[in-house]
Amino acid sequence: MSDARLSVFKTYKLYVGGKFPRSESGRVYEVTDPKNNWLANAPLSSRKDARDAVVAARKAFGGWSGATAYNRGQVLYRVAEMLEGRREQFVREVAEAEGLSKSKAAAVVDAAIDRWVWYAGWTDKIAQVVGGANPVAGPFFNLSSPEPTGVVAVLAPQDSSFLGLVSVLAPVIATGNTAVVIASEKAPLPALSLAEVLATSDVPGGVVNILSGRPSEIAPSLAAHQDVNAIDLAGADEELAKELEIAAADNLKRVLRPQTVDFTQTPGIERLTAFLETKTVWHTTGALGASGSSY
Amino acid sequence: MPTTAPPAHALADVTASDSTLRRFLHGLPGVDTVGLEARATSLGTRSIKTTAKAYAIDLAISMVDLTTLEGADTPGKVRALGAKAVHPDPTDRTAPTTAAVCVYPDMVAVAKEAVAGSGVKVASVATAFPAGRAALDVKLADVRDAVAAGADEIDMVIDRGAFLAGKYLKVYDEIVAVKEACGTSARLKVIFETGELSTYDNIRRASWLGMIAGADFIKTSTGKVAVNATPANTLLMLEAVRDFRAQTGIQVGVKPAGGIRTSKDAIKFLVLVNETAGQDWLDNHWFRFGASSLLNDLLMQRQKLATGRYSGPDYVTVD
DSSP, X not given: OOOOOOOOOOOOOOBBTTBOOOOTTOOEEEEEOTTXXXXXXXXXXXXXXXXXXHHHHHHHHHHHHHSOHHHHHHHHHHHHHHHHHTHHHHHHHHHHHHTOOHHHHHHHHHHHHHHHHHHHHHTTTHHHHHOEEEOOSSSEEEEXXXXXXXXXXXXXXXXXXXXXXXHHHHHHHXXXXXXXXXXXXXXXXXXXXXXXXXXXXXXXXXXXXXXOSOHHHHHHHHHHOTTOOEEEOTTOOHHHHHHHHHHHGGGTOEEEOOOOOOTTSOOOSHHHHHTEEEEEEEEEOOOOOXXXXXX | OOSSSOOGGGGGGGGSSHHHHHHHHHHSOOOOHHHHHHHHHHHTXXXXXXXXXXXXXXXXXXXXXXXXXXXXXXXHHHHHHXXXXXXXOTTOTTSOXXXXXXXXXXXXXXXXXXXXXXXXXXXXXXXXXXXXXXXXXXHHHHHXXXXXXXXXXXXXXXXXXXXXXXXXXXXXXXXXXXXXXHTTTSEEEEEOOGGGSOSHHHHHHHHHXXXXXXXSEEEOOOSOSSSOOOHHHHHHHHHHHHHHHHHHSOOOEEEOBSSOOSHHHHHHHHHHHHHHTOGGGOSTTTBOEEESHHHHHHHHXXXXXXXXXXXXXXXSOOO
């Protein structure tokens, strides 16, 4: 009897609308580690997968944006709990994907989980920070409240396959948007595994949709898609970013340009506010009394 | 198909009595369920792209019976639907009009006014739609009411209870009576509610029964039950109209209704029509889609073909 056990290879699949389909095109591509050792085959998404993902994201938007901020916070915290439970798996996948030592990969995964918790805490606080009552010259209450933009296409960072991904994805959904994510082209496996975590936590299907493949192939149709409201170009190179920004102008998408970010640093709320719109409402308080106040 | 069936002139004889009608309908060949579904599935795998797709989408738009059959229908909603039928895509006047709007009898007058002068027809469901559980007099009054209000087409439901109980002649007589009430001004569509007929054999029998009784169209379902139009039952009905014309020379239209929501589905049905009944049926005089949300998807696909960009629900009307 030999001790050698056959390896059980994992079939990585897309995550669209809470399900795990293969690419509509049936294509896959080989994913290797930085030393060119084969790791797995990942689906090579087509434009139609992107289209399906947008449909799923749009469908999920009403429920997710309508959920209370407190509830979204709980759901996101639950994701962090599930990530913690799968920590070993992510450490291994990140180490392989990015060519890191085990201890460095562990630090990256811990930072990513902490990042997720950090954003989970922001869901019911962002409105107080960027919204509020405005003093106006008239007998009105004037209130601004931040509202989610809608369906956001996210090009995840190419180099930081997990921490970078979490850092761009979590703020988008924390504020009530739904997301279509294009994972890092070279290292999509941690993102596809994150999908399994999302599917087994309480995130409704369609809130996050994850595609793997070539951004240069999928992203243009997302950027031109009339039913996508915003696009985060974090993972696009200069040339692609320019092309996408032009395509995105057609229906006045909100565009977050690529920028150099150190994902190990505390991010601040810039990404949280990038995909928010401010809604301002006026409520009459009645006529002002002789004293200049209606109270 | 039925090589043993009586020749055209003999079809009149089969309705002489309940037993001759039963003998004829039960003499129709049984349906090969597995074969039927496999054929419907395989015809659904055709790839229709670029110019063929553009043609198919425009054809499908022109075949839509834009339908609103809700208890909550208001005159305003019917007028909005009529406007949409006349100009499906307000941003692109090259989009064809739909075939008809389909409403309840009391809304026919409103719908008629909304589509006046556009060539869009007004269809009305009648005969105690959707259950059909009413006395014949009531059903006929319902039909006359809709015809008097100006309906160009009447969608009647058969008495499924009688059909399933084997009282075929009763069903037949009812269709004949309704056809008579339609007069010469309105075409008659006969709804079988295939989801309630249980078997494919029953659907084939109902199709022949409806056609012998003088239906201008045979229609799958009301859209009010769990199982509506499927590729398989539509294929079966297309075979029936093809064979009926071969025997009698009379062409009858087909209308699948309910559950067809995407352009992809609609194009699959068009493939079924072309491959089964043939090109003569690829016209909105002989084939219709009973649908409401389908039109928006067709329009979005049309915009995608025109611009190269995926469109979204913000760019079509809400109904």
